[in-house]
Amino acid sequence: MVYANKWNDKTIVNTKTPKNKQQQFILTDDEIITLANWAKLIEDHYQKPMDIEWAKDGITNTLFITQARPETVHQMRDKNIHIEYKLLEKGTILSQGNAVGSKIKVGKACFLKSPKNAGSLAPNTIIVTDTITPDWDPLLKQVTGIVTNKGGRTSHAAIVARELGVPAIVGCRNATTTITNGETITISCSQGKTGYIYQGELAFKEEKIDFSNIKMPATEVKMILADPENAFSLSFYPNNGVGLLRMEFIITHNVKVHPMALVNFDQVKNTSVKKEIEKITKNYANKHDYFVETLSQGIATIAATFYPKEVIVRLSDFKTNEYANLIGGKYFEPKEENPMLGFRGASRYYNNLYKAGFALECEAIKKVREHMGLTNLKVMIPFCRTLEEGKKVVATMAENGLKQNENGLEIYTMVEIPSNVILAEKFAEIFDGFSIGSNDLTQLTLGIDRDSELMGKLFDENNEAAKKMIKMAIQSARKTQTKIGLCGQAPSDFPEFAAFLVNEGIDSISFNPDALLQGIENINKAENSLKIENEANDFIFYK
Missing domain, CATH: 3.30.470.20 (ATP-grasp fold, B domain)
Structure with missing residues (x-):
């Protein structure tokens, strides 16, 4: 204009x-x-x-x-009250755009080219239009939702929607062609920055959570996160930081391209794949800059949101078949019979097949910590099989500008292989902290493929052997004064498992967001029981 x-x-x-x-x-x-x-x-x-x-x-x-x-939209809200909206079923996506707000609403689509054509609007109307200007404002107070083809997060439609508390999805581009006038639609702004318009009426729930009534336990409670889009809203939940930031989600959904296909672009033989990579990276002088920039922004979004609480990012832990699914990935990945036990985790980082790709991961983390100043970010190595491998990875990181203890950098490792438990005291000489990956550790202790439908019933983190491995790891960590946490679903699903961890003296437990509040409740119960037990023992000893 x-x-x-x-x-x-x-x-x-x-x-x-x-x-x-x-x-x-x-x-x-x-x-x-x-x-x-x-x-x-x-x-x-x-x-x-x-x-x-x-x-x-x-x-x-x-x-x-x-x-x-x-600012008038947020300041009047009670910061302790959180209303969570969650879809309970999947549906056909008609369109998507920028989400404004966090609500889910169901209504009938009403196509309007101008507010003059509105007439009388039903209470459950969702306006679908090309764009919205200030003369629409009186009309917007009457509707359930707003959908526009044009406009971004700072467009007039988005600003007014925020002020009115009306959910809106703006900048959809094709909403007026993919949605039918008069049909029932569900609009969801509850899934991060991207809002979705679904066909028909989908079931959802609305839950009011009062954080002021939640007492935090002595054991640190952290979150397991992957999607930067949800980080801001989740940061208001009671927590002590992020115990596991899964890098794989950012690479799959934001980067999309295999790092080695960016480093060795000439080795990509398929013309259409090359064109796709060219299109994705067109605004970057060097293709590897695209990877570093995109990955660092995703990690930094979470690190900044939780700052100054610690955020532990796990370096990439794709299996070879998963890496191959990235754009250009099949040209750089070996085919394995059992990728779960193959070329994954620490073994990749110093190997020539992936070393250049790992350098890009390191560069992204260095940018977050040093250029952006988010020194609350710590790094974790997955699937480190041997002591020698641990030393190699730490040395490779140093070669790429991530020197342990420099600028406060701490390097953790996952405890998910029996060798990590058996040699925990020696691994503690290499790493600054441990995080028990209960899923892989249980799998490798019991010899069960946790993805197998046939063997699924035998997979049990409460199994005596699996719990003994966890107990040994915690005891070794306490002996060497090494911080140790656990990432997994079991402490929220099973109160007795949370009690077991608390009794053994674990430092922290990390939960997926949907399990966090139940996990806190289970830990509090466990700590209260332990306190009563200790007081009773002290009384008997005194007598």
């Missing part, structure tokens, strides 16, 4: 945005940092959250603050 190309003509005309402008960043890094500093100064001055608007002069390229007013 620009002035007409005539001298002294103030007429506004719409022109198609040229490709080079579409692919150009709107602001430089320095300009973004300047705006961030100004925003911080303004909020410090007023001592409250502020809604700030800015502009950039198109001729002088000068930045201006045009307005600052108290």
Whole structure:
């Protein structure tokens, strides 16, 4: 939208945005940092959250603050009350876009080109339109939801939706063609930054959680996370940080391309695959920069959200068949009969088949810690089979700029192989901390493929042998004064398992978000029981 190309003509005309402008960043890094500093100064001055608007002069390229007013959407909310929306079934996705809010709503799609065509709207109406301008505002107070083809997170539709508390999905591009006027649809803004429009009425639940009534236990309670889009909302849950950040999700959903296909692009033989990679990486001078930038942003989103609490990122732990599914991956992955026990985890990082790819992982983490200043990020090595392998990985990380203890860098390892337990005291000489992966440890202790439908009933973390391995690991960690935690579902599913861990003196337990509150309850019960037992023993000893 620009002035007409005539001298002294103030007429506004719409022109198609040229490709080079579409692919150009709107602001430089320095300009973004300047705006961030100004925003911080303004909020410090007023001592409250502020809604700030800015502009950039198109001729002088000068930045201006045009307005600052108290933020009204979030400040009146009780920070201890969290309302969680969750879909209970899957459905056909009609369209998707930028989610505004976190609600789920069901209603009838009503196509409108202008608010003048509205007439009377039913209470369950979801407006579906191309774009929304200020003259729509009175109408938006009457609707259940808003869907637009155009607009981003800062569009007028998004701003008004936030102020009214109405869920909106904006920037869908094709909503008016994939949705039928008058049909029942479900709009979900509960799944992170991306909002989804589903066909028909899907079942969902709405749960109000009062965090003020939750007492945190002495044992640290951490979260298991993978999706950066959900990090901000989940950070308000009671927690002591992130015990496991799964890097694989970010690589699969955000990066999408196999790192070795970026390092050795010429070895990708398929023309269509090469074109796909070229398209994804078109705005980057070097293809490996795309991997580093995308991965670092995903990790940093979670590290920043939970700062200054510790966030432990596990380095990539794909199996070869999973790596092969990435774009260009099949050209760089060996075929294995049993990928679960094959070329995975630590073994990949110093091997020439993946060493260059691992260097990109290290570069991304270094960028998060050093360039972005998120030193609360710690690193964890998965599936480290031997002591020699542990030393090799630590040395390889140092070669790539991640030196243990430099700038406070701590390197953990997963305890998920019997060798990790048997030689735990020696592994403690190499690593700064342990995290028990109860799924793999149980699998390898009992000799059961946990993915097997036939053997599934025998897989049990409460099995005496599996629990003995965990107990040995905790005892070795306590003896060497090494921090140790556990990541897994069992402490939330089984109160007796939580009690077992608490009694053994584990430092922390990490839960998936949907199991966190039940896990806290189980740990509190276990700690209370242990306290009563200790008091009784003290009384008997005193008598």
